[in-house]
Amino acid sequence: xxxxxxxxxxxxxxxAVLMIGGAALxxxxxxxxxxxxxxxxxxxxxxxxxxxxxxxxxxxxxxxxEATTISIQANGDIADWVRFTDPETGTEDLxxxxxxxxxxxxxxxxxxxxxxxxxxxxxGQIVVDSFLGQGEDGGVGVGLSIAVxxxxxxxxxxxxxxSLQDVRVDPAEVGLDQRFVATVNNAGNVRVEPRVDxxxxxxxxxxxxxxxxxxxxxxxxxxTAEAHVDWDTSEVAAGDYTAAFSVYDVATREPVLxxxxxxxxxxxxxGALTRNAEFFELTLINEPEVGGEAIIExxxxxxxxxxxxxxxxxxxxxxxxxxxxxTSLPQRIGPGGSAxxxxxxxxxxxxxxxxxxxxxxDGVESETRAVTFTPGEAEAxxxxxxxxxxxxxxxSDDDGGLPWPLIGGIAAAVxxxxxxAWFFSRRQPKATGRHAG
Amino acid sequence: MKQGTTRHSLAALFVxxxxxxxxxxxPASAQDSADExxxxxxxxxxxxxxxxxxxxxxxxxxxxxxxxCVWLLPDNDGDKSLYGPDYWGNGMQYGDDDDPYTDAWDYAxxxxxxxDNPPKxxxxxxxxxxxxxxxxxxxxxxxxDYAGGEQGQNGEQFIEIWGAVDQAIGDDHIVVxxxxxxxxxxxxxxxxxxxxxxxxxxxxxxxxxxxxxxxxRAANATGQATVGAIDAMVWECxxxxxxxxxxxxxxxxxxxxxIYTVEVRxxxxxxxxVTLHVVHFEVLPTVILExxxxxxxxxxxxxxxxxxxxxxxxxxxxxxxxxxxxxxxxNAGMAIDLLFDxxxxxxxxxxxVDDIKRIDRFDAALGKEGHGLQRIGDVNLGQEPIPAGVEAxxxxxxxxxxxCPNEHAKIEFSLYTGLQHPGKYYGVDEYGDPxxxxxxxxxxxxxxxxxxxxxxTGNVDYHDYxxxxxxxxxxxNGYHGFEAPSE
Numbered sequence: 073x074x075x076x077x078x079x080x081x082x083x084x085x086x087x088a089v090l091m092i093g094g095a096a097l098x099x100x101x102x103x104x105x106x107x108x109x110x111x112x113x114x115x116x117x118x119x120x121x122x123x124x125x126x127x128x129x130x131x132x133x134x135x136x137x138e139a140t141t142i143s144i145q146a147n148g149d150i151a152d153w154v155r156f157t158d159p160e161t162g163t164e165d166l167x168x169x170x171x172x173x174x175x176x177x178x179x180x181x182x183x184x185x186x187x188x189x190x191x192x193x194x195x196g197q198i199v200v201d202s203f204l205g206q207g208e209d210g211g212v213g214v215g216l217s218i219a220v221x222x223x224x225x226x227x228x229x230x231x232x233x234x235s236l237q238d239v240r241v242d243p244a245e246v247g248l249d250q251r252f253v254a255t256v257n258n259a260g261n262v263r264v265e266p267r268v269d270x271x272x273x274x275x276x277x278x279x280x281x282x283x284x285x286x287x288x289x290x291x292x293x294x295x296t297a298e299a300h301v302d303w304d305t306s307e308v309a310a311g312d313y314t315a316a317f318s319v320y321d322v323a324t325r326e327p328v329l330x331x332x333x334x335x336x337x338x339x340x341x342x343g344a345l346t347r348n349a350e351f352f353e354l355t356l357i358n359e360p361e362v363g364g365e366a367i368i369e370x371x372x373x374x375x376x377x378x379x380x381x382x383x384x385x386x387x388x389x390x391x392x393x394x395x396x397x398x399t400s401l402p403q404r405i406g407p408g409g410s411a412x413x414x415x416x417x418x419x420x421x422x423x424x425x426x427x428x429x430x431x432x433x434d435g436v437e438s439e440t441r442a443v444t445f446t447p448g449e450a451e452a453x454x455x456x457x458x459x460x461x462x463x464x465x466x467x468s469d470d471d472g473g474l475p476w477p478l479i480g481g482i483a484a485a486v487x488x489x490x491x492x493a494w495f496f497s498r499r500q501p502k503a504t505g506r507h508a509g
Numbered sequence: 510m511k512q513g514t515t516r517h518s519l520a521a522l523f524v525x526x527x528x529x530x531x532x533x534x535x536p537a538s539a540q541d542s543a544d545e546x547x548x549x550x551x552x553x554x555x556x557x558x559x560x561x562x563x564x565x566x567x568x569x570x571x572x573x574x575x576x577x578c579v580w581l582l583p584d585n586d587g588d589k590s591l592y593g594p595d596y597w598g599n600g601m602q603y604g605d606d607d608d609p610y611t612d613a614w615d616y617a618x619x620x621x622x623x624x625d626n627p628p629k630x631x632x633x634x635x636x637x638x639x640x641x642x643x644x645x646x647x648x649x650x651x652x653x654d655y656a657g658g659e660q661g662q663n664g665e666q667f668i669e670i671w672g673a674v675d676q677a678i679g680d681d682h683i684v685v686x687x688x689x690x691x692x693x694x695x696x697x698x699x700x701x702x703x704x705x706x707x708x709x710x711x712x713x714x715x716x717x718x719x720x721x722x723x724x725x726r727a728a729n730a731t732g733q734a735t736v737g738a739i740d741a742m743v744w745e746c747x748x749x750x751x752x753x754x755x756x757x758x759x760x761x762x763x764x765x766x767x768i769y770t771v772e773v774r775x776x777x778x779x780x781x782x783v784t785l786h787v788v789h790f791e792v793l794p795t796v797i798l799e800x801x802x803x804x805x806x807x808x809x810x811x812x813x814x815x816x817x818x819x820x821x822x823x824x825x826x827x828x829x830x831x832x833x834x835x836x837x838x839x840n841a842g843m844a845i846d847l848l849f850d851x852x853x854x855x856x857x858x859x860x861x862v863d864d865i866k867r868i869d870r871f872d873a874a875l876g877k878e879g880h881g882l883q884r885i886g887d888v889n890l891g892q893e894p895i896p897a898g899v900e901a902x903x904x905x906x907x908x909x910x911x912x913c914p915n916e917h918a919k920i921e922f923s924l925y926t927g928l929q930h931p932g933k934y935y936g937v938d939e940y941g942d943p944x945x946x947x948x949x950x951x952x953x954x955x956x957x958x959x960x961x962x963x964x965x966t967g968n969v970d971y972h973d974y975x976x977x978x979x980x981x982x983x984x985x986n987g988y989h990g991f992e993a994p995s996e
Contacts, residue, residue, distance in 0.1 A: 108797035110649050112841055112952040134652060134797060134838070199949070211804025212852075212936050213945035218796055219846075221952060238729065240736045335737060408726065 106134035107202045109218040114181070114198065116224045116294075118231055120261040122187035125293035128159055129220060131200050132176035141203035143168045144179060148196025150222055155182045185226055194224045232321070233260035236331035237296060239317045243377050243407065245340040246310050249302040251379075252282075254319045256299060256330065258291040265290050265323040266299040266330065271316040279313065290323075310341040348376035349405070351431040351438035360447040366417040368443060372431050374405040381405075384413040385437075386429035390421065395428075405433075419447045573782035574682045574775035577673040577742060577751065580733035581645050581771065581790050582724065644769075644791035645733055650762040652797050652838040666760040668790065670701065671728070673742045674775045676752040681778045684754045691767030692967030701756035701773070706746065718746035718753060762840045762914055765964045766794040794841035794965075798950035801827040801834045805922050805946060814872075814888065814925055821919030823878050833920050835875075835948065837912035842954030842962035844905045844912070845920075847873055849936075850944025851897035852924070856935030868934055870894035870925040873901065877918040880909030887923075894925055898939060905953050913962035922946060 114127050133140050144167055146154040156166045159180040166179050181198060198220040237255040244250040258264045268284040282301050289299035299319070316334045320327040353371040360366035370384045383402045387395035400413040417427060424446050431438040650666045670686050684701040706716040725743075728734040734742075745751035773786045806818040822832035837843040853859075854866035861867040872886030872894055883903050886895035895901040903910040912918055938944035954965035 105803070106652075106797060106799040106838070107950075108652065108795060108839060110795035110839075111647075111793040112796040112839070113794060130649075132797075134799070197951070201947070211806040213804055213943070214800060214802065215945060215947050216798050216800065217947055217949045218798060219949050219951040238735045238737075 107216040108132040114222040118261045119224045119226045124184045130178045133171035139172045143201045149194035150196035231260040234264040234330045239333045241337035245345045246342045253300045257296045261293045267320045267322045268299045268301045269318040273314045345377040347378045349433045354441035360419045368415040370413045373410045380433040382433040390423040572777045572780040573784045575675040576786040579672045580728045582669045644789045647791045650760045667757045669757045672754045684775045687772045689770040701754040704753040766792045795839040796843045797839040816923045821921040836917045844953035846902045846949040848900045848947040850938045852934040853937045858941040865930045869897040872923045874921040876909045
């Protein structure tokens with residue numbers, strides 16, 4: 073009886089432990105690979121034969137631990153119509169880029185429809201691939217891809233639909249350029265080239281007439297973009313003014329008026345507006361190696377009232393030696409805006425690198441920040457065992473690692489022994505009146 | 510006596526084990542909450558029929574409050590605002606930064622386009638949706654809906670409704686919003702909250718109307734409000750003739766993608782006069798493919814059809830090795846195609862010229878829970894094997910290979926060997942670079958002519974509340990992140 077009760081107790085313990093162990097095995101124990109793209113459909117209903125337009129997709133690496141390299145390509149009818157660029161600059165080729173864990177990026181897909189194709193519907197896919205690396209522990213690697221279904225209806229009808237969405241006058245003070253900005257939307261299927269004309273008045277007297285003139289702005293189909301013109305205020309008095317905007321599309325043979333708008337603005341006296349920036353972070357964002365480069369980012373916020381042009385000025389020294397100056401590309405940051413300024417430091421030798429930097433915005437210098445790092449040595453690539461192993465009967469060909477079920481079993485056994493020992497230590501003598509057997 | 514003690518011990522162990530199992534498995538299994546009890550707040554205005562006409566309707570006479578403007582914002586705090594405050598950027602904007610408008614703006618007062626919303630082709634290629642309305646914004650749900658999660662950290666995506674309503678001193682209004690699914694059924698009814706007007710201790714205006722940093726910047730950047738209109742609304746609020754109202758609701762990844770309707774009603778509580786203002790937003794379809802395995806293993810002892818070492822299962826267990834599971838954490842139905850790269854002895858492409866040093870025939874199986882496996886390329890079923898370098902597709906007219914949001918599927922890979930030379934075989938792609946197995950996910954949502962996945966049908970019965978962190982009290986008007994100074 074005692075033995076049976078003990079066995080039943082032990083079975084209960086075993087069940088409990090297996091439940092714990094089983095639950096632990098079922099719980100997320102490491103990184104999962106994950107790739108997302110949105111939207112999953114693209115449709116352009118009014119594409120003009122010979123026309124150009126853009127659409128934006130976003131690619132997200134939802135993996136929590138592993139970075140990945142993304143490549144994008146197009147297939148199907150549209151394969152040769154496509155270029156992938158950075159939506160911010162419109163110039164960078166984004167057919168391939170890296171994504172850190174949980175990082176996403178938008179990609180502009182620039183379509184150029186051939187001029188010699190017939191009207192009709194054309195289909196294809198924008199395929200986003202994540203890096204297919206070497207398999208681990210003797211296995212074959214598996215790569216994830218997302219295909220965005222794309223449909224383009226091509227017609228020969230030119231559709232011109234531009235509208236003046238908004239106008240604004242940026243803050244300025246006497247002596248600085250006063251910028252007048254027009255936001256133009258293009259709902260048609262041909263490019264719009266806006267020209268901004270502004271008549272500036274004070275107390276009903278025309279003070280200046282300015283035009284963006286030869287400056288080239290363009291708004292592609294289904295896009296919204298800004299065009300601007302600047303007013304030299306060096307010989308103008310501070311005060312309240314009126315700006316009458318007239319925005320034209322000059323892509324046509326004769327300029328076509330898009331719209332007109334009137335707004336009031338104030339030109340501040342010299343020194344009235346603040347120019348201020350906060351340099352709040354300097355970060356090394358990669359793991360540099362000798363022979364490569366270190367990528368350092370400086371984060372800047374414009375906390376003033378005026379737009380600023382900011383650069384990161386840095387001094388780089390190795391092992392406390394003589395410093396080498398380095399400067400980032402400049403960026404314009406509007407009031408309330410933020411930007412990341414990037415430095416690329418060549419790593420030509422081993423040692424401890426110190427990068428000391430400040431933000432210079434229009435001649436004003438911020439506080440200094442520094443980052444120190446020690447680059448690693450680049451490793452020679454050694455091909456690892458991967459793929460399938462075709463055996464010749466020798467069991468030693470097994471290159472696999474310790475499988476998870478075995479790990480879980482060991483853990484469960486350890487817990488079982490511990491709990492069982494505790495449980496049996498609490499066994500009571502059998503009740504009196506029964507045969508001891 | 511001792512038997513009672515033993516029973517208690519057994520019971521305690523059982524409870525302990527069960528509790529441990531639940532606690533350990535909770536993050537994985539409780540990603541998406543079960544149905545919550547309905548607790549709709551009913552405001553006696555409107556009939557919630559999801560008219561979504563896009564028209565401005567004023568009823569009840571001259572005392573109906575004027576709704577100057579309504580705009581929507583995805584309350585994103587993700588990658589685009591790493592260094593800035595909330596609202597910087599506006600998350601995903603499909604096509605371009607906002608939806609194109611064709612009519613002239615009424616600068617004198619209206620914040621954006623006319624209410625008529627002339628028909629315009631929808632932007633997402635999803636036939637039948639959005640062709641007659643124009644969404645103000647496009648949003649994407651987060652891939653997970655952990656209850657109580659902070660925005661941007663696996664909580665629901667929040668969408669904010671902002672409105673500017675004429676309100677003079679002494680006026681008593683309430684503002685309510687109804688949000689409707691793409692199919693017209695109501696998603697949530699929520700009362701909106703007025704932002705306070707605070708006496709201005711210094712400055713030119715009598716009052717100030719605090720709003721979150723960059724909120725107006727985002728409204729302007731997305732084409733929903735002109736600078737002039739914003740300036741005018743702020744001035745009117747500061748001079749006590751207008752109020753800003755806000756509300757927020759969550760968007761689960763289990764709710765349908767498509768065009769949603771937001772009806773905002775401003776009610777004069779003295780006269781019951783009502784103004785209705787209708788806008789729309791679009792939830793984009795997304796496909797997110799995940800796998801819980803890094804590599805696939807074969808150990809071939811004989812020349813035969815060889816299934817990969819661990820096979821597939823339906824248990825989501827990320828990490829190296831183990832059985833293979835894939836899942837879709839997007840918000841649209843998804844199917845998977847695949848492609849096997851050729852496998853060459855020692856990974857040398859030159860070896861693949863020789864038949865006995867090349868593996869180039871494969872098969873695969875895929876199936877989700879409750880539907881069994883679908884096999885392709887299986888010679889035992891009379892099928893032709895999948896050749897290397899050729900994309901293979903499953904039959905998407907069968908439901909077992911279409912993964913709805915959060916559905917798992919087991920996936921298995923097999924290869925065929927003949928008289929292969931012993932040794933190690935590596936995947937090699939068409940360019941001679943290391944290769945392997947490519948999984949291609951794409952949207953797929955029809956089965957037998959009908960939508961298979963609930964999120965593709967336009968209506969999903971799902972809870973529409975959020976839970977403040979640390980509480981289980983559902984709130985329909987869950988504005989998140991903005992604490993206005995008290996009056």
